[in-house]
Amino acid sequence: MKRRSFGPGAKVSVFTLGLMRALASPLQLQQVVARALAIGINHFETAPSYGPSQVYLGQALAALAVPRCRYVITSKLLPGMDVGKGLAVVHATLQQVGLGQLDQLAVHGINRPEHLRWALHGPGAEILATCEAEGLVGQVGFSSHGSPEIVEQAITSGRFSFCSLHLHLLSPALLPLARQAMAAGMGVMAISPADKGGRLFDPPDLLRRQCAPFDPLELAYRWLLGHGVSTMTIGASHPSHLVWAQRLAQVGDGMAPTVAAAARQLDQVRQQRLQDTFCGQCRCCLPCPEGIDIPTLLRLRNLRLGHGMTAFCEERYGLIGQAGHWLPMVQGDACTRCGDCLPRCPRNLEIPALLQHTHGLLQGPPRRRLWG
Ligand code: SF4
Ligand code: SF4
Structure with a gap:
């Protein structure tokens, strides 16, 4: 699978396995991780708030005897914690995934101004600085479900090396900010094109026809790759959910004219159907x-x-x-x-x-x- 730069850290596969869904048993997660590795995915995203995800990931990597050079892990830290609690959470994450250093730590949800203040000037600033100084994390980023204004402030703060954004074919409002982040050397991860991007794993017939000749999910992935995002998450709960990742593993850089045309056509039909509303x-x-x-x-x-x-x-x-x-x-x-x-x-x-x-x-x- 192709890999792209993700800030100054290690390159990551263009698909990232999000580990918030394969949690019915350690074996379920292990089977999904094994399939992901087999098709070339090297980036796993987890969080302490995803139930047993981190524990199961650590167990899976150990059971599969995966060499350290074959994977990159991003975990997250909810804003609002005091310094002691935040550092304890990071140490617990390291222990659970079985590592001495986490490749990436993201502030989990800079959704409001107080979250950004926490990360830049409050206890979060000290937590992140300590993690970097002590070598507990390789690089620091953020995810956001917030407004474009708060996302822009976080990007332009210069504090973060990567960001995880709700940037989708059917919700492209953050595209200019994603471009700004990439131009500044930040990694950009698109959150869940399949699910949050519109339940595109189960598209309605109308959307299917409007996206032709592409499958809607294929178009969504190709559109994001064409715009140069570093990677895109897939919250797979079964190895079969990785089929599109395997099919698109070798898609190159740049926007294919057919993809651009299909995306334009989609915009046009939406506007035509809505007319003056x-x-x-x-x-x-x-x-x-x-x-x-x-x-x-x-x-x-x-x-x-x-x-x-x-x-x-x-x-x-x-x-x-x-x-x-x-x-x-x-x-x-x-x-x-x-x-x-x-x-x-x-x-x-x-x-x-x-x-x-x-x-x-x-x-x-x-x-x-x-x-x-
Ligand atoms: S309602 Fe009008 S002003 Fe508000 S976002 Fe839509 S087009 Fe823009
Ligand atoms: S008209 Fe309704 S939507 Fe518009 S500002 Fe007033 S309360 Fe808000």
Whole structure:
């Protein structure tokens, strides 16, 4: 499998095995890890908050007798801990995965300004500096589910060597920031193109037709590779889930014209189907006094109506308000019709009516995040 630079650390395979799902037993995770290694994946992503993931990974690497030079591990650290607790978590991670040094440590979810302050100026700064000074970690990065503004602040802080972003074919808003990060020499990991990118492992028929001649998941992967991201996570729970990683293992650098054309066609059909209710995701309407993340909610409406992505959009909408700072806090029915956002929308959208429509379209039972 091709490898790409990931900050100043070791090169990583263009697919990264995310270890948050293969956790029914140590054997399940071991079988997935064995398959990943066999197809050339050398990068494993885990976290203390993913249940027994780190313990199972350490056991799998030992059982498979994998030479240290054949893998790179990224683990994470939730923001907010004091220095003693944070260092204890890092030491526990090292013990669980069976290493003296972790290749990469990411601040797990710089989603809000207080998380970034913690990492740059608070206890997190001391934790990260100590880890580097004592050789406990090779390089430091961050993941984020936050706004483009907070992601930009984290990237431009100069503190981090890599970032894990929600950057997807169907959610490309962070592409300029990803480019900025890569231009600054940072590694960029796209989080879960298959699942978070739109449940593309089980696409609706409409999306399948719109992505032709590509499979939707194939197009999503090829589009990200074409834009030069370092690597993309796959949260496989079975070895068979790695089939696309194997098929695309040798895709080279640069955007193939056929991929660019298919992505453009997808944008066009989405806009055509939404017509004058299409939200362009410019974010000019923010802030909303009720705390509604208008662009995120209307993006789900775009995808539901533009591509028939009912299951994905209902799932993501059901998580709103159920996952703390990991996702938007307020659903569309919180709109009071105050009108503040209306003059700021360059497309003159009837935002309150569209939010109400979105709520009716996507409202379902509350959901919960996989972890946390
Ligand atoms: S009209 Fe609704 S969405 Fe717009 S700012 Fe007011 S409460 Fe927020
Ligand atoms: S200003 Fe209008 S087009 Fe832009 S994100 Fe808000 S609702 Fe969408």
